[in-house]
Every structure is written in C-alpha cells, then in structure tokens.
Amino acid sequence: MADVATLELTPPSAFAFLAGQFNMLYVFGLGEVAISLSGDPADESRVVHTVRAVGAVSRAITRFRRNDVIGVRGPYGSYWPVAESEGSDIVIVAGGLGLAPLRPVIYRVLAHREHYGRVAVLYGARGPAEILYRRELEAWRRLDVDITVTVDHAAADWCGNVGVVPALLPRVPVDPDHTVAMVCGPEIMMRFTVDALRQRGVTMDRIFVSMERNMKCAIGLCGHCQFGPAFVCRDGPVFRYDRIAPFFSIREI
C-alpha cells in the first residue's frame, strides 16, 4: 500500500509489550501520535509499527529511512486476552489497518498453537492492492489456522473472495461457548461484525474490540480520548464488548 509503512525500530534496551498495546511515537519538532504495536511480542529486540499516512506526523513517519531516530514512549493501554483465552477457539476479525494491532495476537497464538482450539482469521481489505502482510497471510495459511481474506472491490483477475468481512462469519465453524472473538477495524465494520458474532451465539463478554480515539497524553490525564466513562488510552484500546456496549452506538461518543 502506497501510504502505509511498517517501521522496525531498534530500542536501546529490551522492549516488552502485550498484544494490543500501543506506543506514542514522537517525530522531533513535529508532534506525537499513538500507534499500535504490530510486531511479535516474543521479540524484545525490535519495536514494530505499521503506520498509515493520515496526518503530518504519521506522514513523516512513513517517510522515515534507515538510521533515522524517533522518540518512543510506551507501551500503553490494555491488551487482547491472548493468554487468558488458552483452551478456547479464537476468531480474529480484522478490517483494513485493523490487522496491525491483531498481528501480535496471531504471532502469540501460533507460537503456542497447541494451547488453542480452532483458530480463524478473517481479514477484509478495500482491494487486493491494500492487503496488509500479504506474504505472512500466505505463510499462515500453511499452518493450522483458517485464514480467509476478502476485499470490498476487485477486478476479475482477483482469485480471492469479494465481499465484506462480517459476511464471512456465518461460514466459520463457531462453538459460541468456547470461542473468544477479537475484532479490530473501522467502527462501522466492528459494529457489523459484533452483530454477526452475536447472531452466531457468541456472547458480548467473549467479544473484544479495539477502539480508536484521538490520544494526546496516553496516561489517562488529558481526556482527549474519553469514551463514555472510559479513557481509551488507559482503559483501552482493547475493551471487552459488554463493558462498552452501552456507549458503542451513541452517536455523540
């Protein structure tokens, strides 16, 4: 993707994080943005972020070259219940760049594959050219993970699925009492996905979503990322759905 870059940073010392957490990245003289960690949580020697150029700071980050220096503070925020979900089936539903904060989950699950039941990854992108981590998706297909990729639009030479990602859910074998679902993507896509999961019988306490709000301080002080009674930076970005459901569909929030 032209406006998306994956950045591998070398930290001065070991950097540990949990899947779902984010860092504040500071481009000196320009500003700071919250970007989720998209690398392997088991690898403490690298800090990996996938960034889309949407504003001045993120655009500058996507133009970074080898040996450039960036300020990093973090990791912050809540995390996906990956360790807590051992023994369950896992359904990961990602839309667009929402695959980035879920990639650490996939790494962690694959590293401990025997501790999980069925694992399904459903990924929706705008078009074939916008598919993230294409090579890895291909590689994961060969492992014991059910990977389905779909795009919203494609030309006739695209051999994969065309359609929206929530529409894939009726085809995934789901045992609702033993499934944990982790969902990340644009809010409309998450809303549709949560509906589709609930139609399959997955209860709200087994659905986790990652919220996105404008973050400034990242430590629960400034209030920029307030979401109902919660601060996305401190109480999120990963929320158990039943805890935020009352606020999820309030338009003003």
Place this chain on the structure above:
Amino acid sequence: MQGLERIVLGQPFFVGLGPEFGAAISGCARNVRFAAGEYLFREDEPANEFYLIRHGTVALELHSPGQQPIVVATLREGDILDGSWLVPPYCWTFDARAFELVRVLGVDARCLREKCEADHDLGYELMKRFAGAMGERLRATRLQVADVYGQRRS
C-alpha cells in the same frame, strides 16, 4: 422422498421447509453443472431459472465496455444467486461467472412462480427466505459502499 427433493430440503436456504413444499420445488428443479470460467448467466438475460449453489464459487460481475469486469461479490455453497426471477421484468442484473467447477440446483422460474401463485403458503415461505437473504445482501452492500477502510490508522 426422491433424490432431488432430499437435495432441495438439505439446502440451508430451505431449512425448516415442510416436505410438501420440498416436493413442489423439486418438481421444478434440476441439477446443473458449470465449468470453470463459464457464465451461469449475463446481465439483461431472462432470469428463467433460480439458482442455489451446491458446490463451488461464483463471481458476480459488473461489466463495463473496454474494461475488466468488476467483481462485486463472490458467492459459494449454500448461497442463492439472486431474486431477479421472482419479480418483473425477470431479468438478471449482473453477470455470474463460475470461478471453478460449480454445481447448482436450478429451479425453473416460471414453474415455481406458477406454484407460488397457486399456493400462497409456498409463496410466502419462499418470499420470507428471499427477503431475509436479500436483506443480508443489502446490508453487506451498504458496508461495501461505505468504503470504511479509507481513513483507518493503526
């Protein structure tokens, strides 16, 4: 129960349908096979048959002169193709291409329409199923049109 009737009642789309309705539908039905690349139908052709996919993947395409067709959806086992056969002018509104070997249950549209007119219970049962399937598809299409992946940052 005849083989075709069993196939009809075994389709997810017909789940819960009474055996008398199964017999009525299968009376108009046949098994059809399409090779990879073959078109099940093309836009504006008469929708003479209602298709239900039993095996394989079908790409729904919109064509545009001088350009590659745009695939708007892929349908697979258990999906119905469209409701164009049900409402006038009974014409397909897109192209449907078999992506691989495709086996479908084909139901003669005129035969089924006549049975639905004669037996409104059957007609209502089918209409409820079509309304549900079309509603799902409309909802998915709305999400598709919303183009939600344009603004996301990670």
